[in-house]
Amino acid sequence: MAVREDSMARMPYVSDVSDVDDEIRQRRGGTLRPLDRMLLHSPPFAKGWNSFLGAVRERGTLDGGLRELVILRVAVLNDCAYEWDAHEPVARREGLSDQSIQLVRLPDAPSSLTGLESKICTYVDQMTRDVVVDDNLFDELLDELGERTMIELTVTSAAYNMVSRFLVATDVGETRTAAPNRKELCND
Numbered sequence: 126m127a128v129r130e131d132s133m134a135r136m137p138y139v140s141d142v143s144d145v146d147d148e149i150r151q152r153r154g155g156t157l158r159p160l161d162r163m164l165l166h167s168p169p170f171a172k173g174w175n176s177f178l179g180a181v182r183e184r185g186t187l188d189g190g191l192r193e194l195v196i197l198r199v200a201v202l203n204d205c206a207y208e209w210d211a212h213e214p215v216a217r218r219e220g221l222s223d224q225s226i227q228l229v230r231l232p233d234a235p236s237s238l239t240g241l242e243s244k245i246c247t248y249v250d251q252m253t254r255d256v257v258v259d260d261n262l263f264d265e266l267l268d269e270l271g272e273r274t275m276i277e278l279t280v281t282s283a284a285y286n287m288v289s290r291f292l293v294a295t296d297v298g299e300t301r302t303a304a305p306n307r308k309e310l311c312n313d
Contacts (some may be wrong), residue, residue, distance in 0.1 A: 135296045138162035139247045147173045159297045160207070160288075181284050185277040187270075189219035191245055195278065196285045197221075197229045205289035207298035241269060245278065252282045 138159060145168045149161045152175055157165075164171035166190035185192070191214035199209035214227055228237040244266055251258045265277045292298065 134159065134163060134298075135294075136163065136166065139165035145172050145175075146236065148172065153180050158211075160292060163291075163295050163297050176285060178288070181277075181281055184283070186247060187277045187281060188273045190216065190221040190225075191241070191278075192281055193219050193221050194225065194242055194245060195281045197226065197248050198234065198246050199253060199282060199285040199289055201230055202232075202253045203286065203289035203293060205292050207292045208285065208289050210298070244269070248278065249282045252279070253286055 140161050146157055146161070146165060148155060149171065153161070161171065161175075164174055182192070187195075196212045197209060197216055199205070200212065213226060217223075219230060224251055225238060225242055229246065230236050231237055233242050236251055237243075238246050244262065248262055248266060251262070262274075266278065270278060
């Protein structure tokens with residue numbers, strides 16, 4: 126069943142897709158979010174998305190605060206307000222400092238942050254903007270994080286680029302008020 130809501134999404138939201146939405150509700154604590162309800166136009170994709178993003182969010186070794194730093198930076202770079210709004214509170218719960226949350230919004234976030242946060246932010250910027258990542262940066266992060274966590278960092282950045290691009294393209298929850306405008310902040 127498709128339902129048009131007040132949001133200006135480009136397609137109506139879907140609900141009541143039996144077993145698929147039940148799986149999503151189980152992972153999400155009983156609710157379907159607008160993102161889920163848009164994905165339900167394709168139940169197989171919604172099911173795969175739920176499984177994949179569940180693994181990224183719940184079964185990795187990447188520190189939760191660093192994971193959320195990645196997600197917030199991707200939201201800024203891709204001008205995805207919905208993603209920022211959804212993950213800023215999670216970042217705080219995962220222990221990301223108020224200062225880091227504010228700095229990640231800046232165009233020069235990698236140089237504003239310190240230590241591992243700076244390196245990770247630089248990595249996310251390179252993956253998102255250029256796709257190609259500097260060899261030295263990759264090697265530094267690999268030495269610091271180890272192989273498994275390095276793969277999880279890379280997959281998290283790639284996955285949330287996918288999420289933000291889906292959200293922006295379908296206009297799911299995109300009021301463009303929370304995330305700073307990429308064109309204004311990011312000189313690319």
